[in-house]
Amino acid sequence: MATITLKNVPDDLHNKLKAQAERNRRSLNQEAIEILSDGLADTIPSPALDPEAFLAHVKKTHDSMEARGICLTNQEVLDAINFGRE
Incomplete structure (x- = not known):
């Protein structure tokens, strides 16, 4: 699996992500992956797949x-x- 490093994340955004992760009983990393997956779910389908x-x-x-x-x-x-x- 790939690794992504985010730089210059605003404190407010970090705090919101952290609070949401706690509410969902996930790690910060797991919550970020979930949000990215949800956000990209309805994007352009991969032409290689369909x-x-x-x-x-x-x-x-x-x-x-x-x-x-x-x-x-x-x-x-x-x-x-x-x-x-x-």
Whole structure:
């Protein structure tokens, strides 16, 4: 299993996580893993696991954006992808 180290966690966030872990009778580590698992449960499906589910998700997202008047060109998408990499 992989190990993750979080730096610069605000004291308030750390205290909330610690209190929630105590309420749920979990360690701080177990609580963080549970929160991450729950938070990522409804994210983009892995195309390697289920290509049809991935394509359905992409279409749903596209239709939702289009309904709100958001239309992006291929270049705008590429610029957004590369923005944080520069």
